[in-house]
Amino acid sequence: MIENPVGSDASVAHVPAVVDAPVADSLELSAGTRDRLRRAMPESTRRAYTGDLRRLVTWCSEKDLLPAGVDTTDDERLAAALRLLLERHGDLHVLLTEYVSALADAGRAPATIERAIAAIAAAHRAGGAGMLRTDGPRQVLRSYRRDRATTGSGVRVRKAAPVTIAALRAMADVLDRHSLVGIRDTALLVLGFALGARRSELAGLDIADLTFTAEGVQVEIRTSKTDRDSRGRTAALPYGAYSVTCPVRTVQAWLAALADHDRTSGPLFVRIDRHGGLGRTPTNRGSADGRLTGQAVALVVARTATAAGLDPKSAWSGHSLRRGFATETYRTGADPLRIARAGGWKDGSATLLGYIDDVDRWQANPLAGVGL
Template identity: 30%
Template sequence: MARLRSALPRRVAELVSDFEDHLRDERDLSPNTVRAYLGDVVSLLAFLHDIPEDVDLDTVSEAAGEGTAIEDRFDDLDVGVLRAWLARQHEQGRSRTTLARRAASARTFTAWVSRRGLLPSDPGARLSSPRPHRTLPGVLRRDEVDNLMRASASGAEQGDPLALRDHALIELLYATGVRISELCGLDIDDVEFERRMVRVLGKGRKERMVPFGLPAERSLRSWLGQGRPHLVTRDSGSALFLGARGGRVDPRTVRRVVHHAVAAVPGAGDVGPHGLRHSAATHMLDGGADLRSVQELLGHATLATTQLYTHVTVERLKAIHDQTHPRAR
C-alpha cells in the first residue's frame, strides 16, 4: 500500500492523508480498521490513475522530473470507475467477502469527499456489491475442549512460564469467548477475581464485563503468580499476557499457541482463537443460554451477528423435537 500511495498525484495523496485523519480522529476507528480502509481506497485511486500494483517509484520520480508525472484524474471518479475497479478485483480472484468490504470502503470514502464538496455527487451511493458469504469457523466438541484443556494443563504443570501463559490464555479464550484482539489488550487490572469477571474493551471502544469460571481463575492465578514474573520487563507495563521478550503478547503469537494446542487433540479440526470463541458460544446455546445473553457476552452490536456466529447442533434439535413434538414418539 505504501508504494501505491506514494505514486499517487500529490493532491490525491494529501486527500488520502486527510481521510486517514478523519477515520482515526473523528470516527475513532481502530488502527487495524483504518489500515483496511486505506488499503482499499488506495487500491481504488491507483486503479483510477492506471498505476500498477508493482509500480516502480524511481520511474515515477524520473517522469515527474521530466514534467510527465501521473495526471490527477480524481475528478473522473464516478460509479463507472467504482464498478470497473470491483470487476478487476473479481477477475483477480478476490472473494465475495473481500469485494463486499472493498465496496463498503469505497462508499465510505466517496461519501466523505462528497460532503467536502470535492465531487459534484456521491458515486458510491449508486454502487451495489454482492453480499459476502458468511462462513462459520470450525467448532470443537465439548469432549475435544476437555481434552484440549487437559493437555494444556499438563504442559503448565511443569512450571514453564510460557506454558503457564499458554494454558491461561486458552482457558480464558474459551471461558469468555472474547476476540483475540480483546484478549491481547487486557491489563491485569481488567481481571476481577472476586467476581470472576473481566473488563473487555471491544469494537467501537465499547466496554463490557464478561464472566469466567473456576478453571480459568486457577490458570490465571498460576500465570500471574508463577509465570508472568519470569517474563516481565520494563516494557511489560500492565499487560495481562506477555510475549517471550516481555512485551504485550501479539495476536500472531496467540494464534500460533491455539493452533498448536488444538493440533495435539486427536480428531479435532484446525481451530484457532475465533474457533474457540465460536465453540464457547455454541456450547452455551446447547446448554440452554438464550441468544440475547450470548450476544451480550460476545459483544455483538446486533442479534443477527450472533445468529451467524452460533448454530444449534443436530443433537440439540433432535432432543428438542423428541421432547416437544406430539408425534415424535
C-alpha cells in the same frame, strides 16, 4: 474514459491520508487532533483500507484514468493520488461500478470486493465529495455472487471451528503446565473461551482488568470491535468444576508466574522467548511492553489444536474460542440474550444467530421424531 467532473475543486482539497481523518475544512488540524482521528479507526482496518485504495489507484493508472505510474508509496502520496482521482472524475459511482466488475473478472472473493467498496466509499466521504452511491457496484457484486453460486465456482468460506468443552480439555491436557509457556497458554485458552473473547480483546487485557471475588473473577474489557465508543463491558466468570479448565485458577496460576518475574502490572498476556524471558521485543515487531498480538493468540489456538490431535481439516483460529463459547453455552440452555451480552455481541447479532442455528440444525431439527 469515465467522466463525471466534480463541481468544485474546493470539496476535494483536503483528502486525508488513508481515510484516517474524515474532515474536509479550510482549517489546519493540529497533530494531536489528526492522531486521534487516525486512531478512531482500528489499525487493522486502516491497513486493509490502505491496500484497497492503492489497488484502486493502480487499476485507474492502468486504465488511463490517472497518469501512468502514480506514486502511492506512502500515505501522503496516496492521498495526492486520491485527490487527483476526485478532481478528474468527481463522484466515483460509475468508476467504482467498473472497478467492482474488474475485481469480479479477476476472481476476487466477494468479501474482498465488499471491503474495497467500503474503503473507497470512506475515502470519498473523507475527501469532501459527499456520500458515494454504491447501488451500481453492489448490483454487480450481487450478480457475481449469483454466478459463483450457480456455477459452483465460489470457494466456500471456512468458518472457524468451535472449541467445544471436550476440545478445550484436550487442548489443555497437551500443555505442559510446569512450563512458563504452558501456564500462559492454558490461561489464555481457558480465559478466551470463558469470555467468548475476540482475539484482539484477549490480547488487549491488562493485569489491572482482573478483579477477584469470592465467586470468581470479574474481567473488564475496555474496548472491542463493536464498541466504537469504548464503553467497555464487565464479564463475571465463576469458578469451574475442573482445575484445568477453571478460568479463575488457570489465570491465578499465570499471575503467580508473572509475579515470580516481577510483573504485577501491564499486559496480561506477554511474549515468552526461547530462553524463558518475558516480554522480549523481537526486532521491529510487537509492542515495547511485550504484549501478545491478536495474531499470536490465533497461533496459540491453532498450534495447541494440532498438538491435541483435533480434526486437522477444521479451521482452528483465534475465533474458535469465541464461537465455541456461543455454541456450548447455548447447547446447555443459556438464553441467547445473555450469551450476546456476555460475549459482547450486539442484541440480535446475525453472527451469533448463525452460531445458534448451527446448534439448532440438529438439536431442534423439525424432522426429529416424525417417524422417518
